Amino acid sequence: MNLLFANDKRGAYPPSWYAATATSLAPFEPLKGAHKADICVIGAGYTGLTAALHLAQAGRDVVLLDAQRVGFGASGRNGGQLGSGQRMEQDALEALMGDPEAAKLWDLAEDAKALVKSLIAEHGIDCHLKPGVAWTSSTAGDVRHLHDYADHLARKYSYDQIETLDNTALQSVCPSPDYRGGILDMGAAHLHPLNYVLGLARAAAAAGVRIHERSAVHHIDEGTPATVRTDGGHVVADHVILACNGYLGGLNRRVAARVMPINNFIVATEPLGARVKDILPRDVAVADSRFVVNYFRLSHDGRLLFGGGESYGYRFPTDIAAKVRKPMSVVFPSLSDVKIDYAWGGTLGITMKRLPYLVRLGANMLSASGYSGHGVGTATHAGQLMARAIEGDGDGFDTLAALPSMPFPGGPAMRSPLLVLAMSWYALRDKLGV
Template structure:
């Protein structure tokens, strides 16, 4: 079964609150016949749009092909959090790759946040960018661990954007009975993810990128130049960038072995009005310490946008609203019966260690994916890093490619069942608080 069409209509954004409030998007024609370019980018999310934009600004002739619409995938339907650091904690990275590369990865993560903010400012992208992401724990022990982590970032990396939250301070920010404090990172931010993606697409087109939508890639001939074959045409290009994340399917076996698609879900309640003070007292985003993380924030029209719950098959559940309502009610019991106006799912890519997988899969083919829920900044930055690598400046790309990337065990036939078993175990730990 093809993930591109398992849950979505061809060429249409999902019926999310983001789509309902998105700026008007120009529809680009499908590719028909043969075109030539310096670079062919496959995938129109943050990674592909950023790579295409940076390459075009550097003078390259770029073609971008997208099976649906630019911003269609996880880039247009995620939680909208621009987080700090890498998806893997710095302490774990230090143990995995050593202090030197861990420090480089910290700097690259800071570059990612700065890049997103710069792109938004430079291209006048209207996407409600606002500072502040809180991380909250569900026990006193988790609060202490979060405070120790913040202290490590301050001592080792001189990061001074974090405000520690004790139990009372955390409850003052987020009046949920579930949380016991944590920290608020004012160097992180949140935004409207689809409007950000659409802004990147407009900027890319203005820079000269030729974008072809509703153009599915079926096969890539790995030679020089490469040939990217689509349903009704082909692109011949000196370089190819794979920016497909969870939708890569069989285009490259090496990447597919290390990046697994999973589904995550978000609901938008009816506008809460004055009741927002019972959810958040500041306009910041929140993520918690559960392995299957809950994340939420308030929309511009005072809805709760709440993300929670995952699935590991091809199909989304029949009742997405019910899927999200369960964890939402655990965090906010008073919203147990609140009306849900929108509920949608998205497919993202994860890796074994939750670090992005950047690789040179052929001499003239680069790939970046597997952002594991940390993609707003990391994916945008990965696109820029691949653009720089094509220009011969590969230091940042090579730093990521040195991070050991384990294949999922069992191959395509067994990796999903094994992941379900692992996630079931972690979900049980979440419920037991261990």
């Protein structure tokens, strides 16, 4: 079964609150016939669009293909949080890579945040960008860890954008009875992810990128040049960029072995009105320290957008709202009966170490994916780094490509069942508070 078509109508965005409130973009025509280009980019999410935009601005002729619509995948469905650092915390990266490499990775992550903000400003993208992401915890031990981590970032990286929150201070940010403290990062931000990706598409098209939607790639004839084939036509290109993340399918076995698709789910409540003050008195995004993270923020029309729960097969659950209501009611018992107006799922790509997987697949083929829930900044930045690598500046790309990567155990047949066992164990730890 192909994840591109397993849960959604062909050529249509899922019925999310994002799709209902997005600034619409007219469809791009499917690829038909034979084409030539300097670069063919596969996947029109944050990574593919940013790569295509920067290459077009450098004077390259770029064709961008997507099997569905621009931003159809995780780029248009996610929690909209632009976080600091890499998905793995800096002290863990120091232990894994050593201090000098960890410092490079911190700087790249800061570049990623700055890039998102600059693209929004440069291209006038109306995506409700707002500062502030809080990390919260339900256990005293995890609160201490978060506070220690904020001190570590301030001491070692001179990062002074984080406020530590004890239980009392947290009440002015997120008065959930489930949380005991946390940190608030005002250097991080949150946004409307679909409007952001549609803005990138407008910018790329204006720069001359030839975008084709509803053009699923079924085969790549590798070589110099390479030929990228769809049912409607093909593109002969000097370079190919894979920017497919959780929707790669069978296009490349090396990437597929290391980047596993999983599903995550979000609901949008009815507008909360005066109840907002009891949920999020400050308009910041929140993510907690559970292994299967709960994440949430307010929409610009006063709804709670709450993400929680995962699944590891192809199909989404039949009742997404019920699946997400369960963790939402733990975090906010007062909302156990709130009306849910929208519920949707999406597929992202994770790696074994939750670090992005950037790789040179050949002399003229690059791939970036596996953002593991940290993709708003990292995926955008990966696109820019691939564009720079093609233009001859591979430093940033090669730093991320040097991160350790390993295939998921069990191969295609067993990796999902093994992941279910692992996730179930960590979910039990969350419930037990250990």
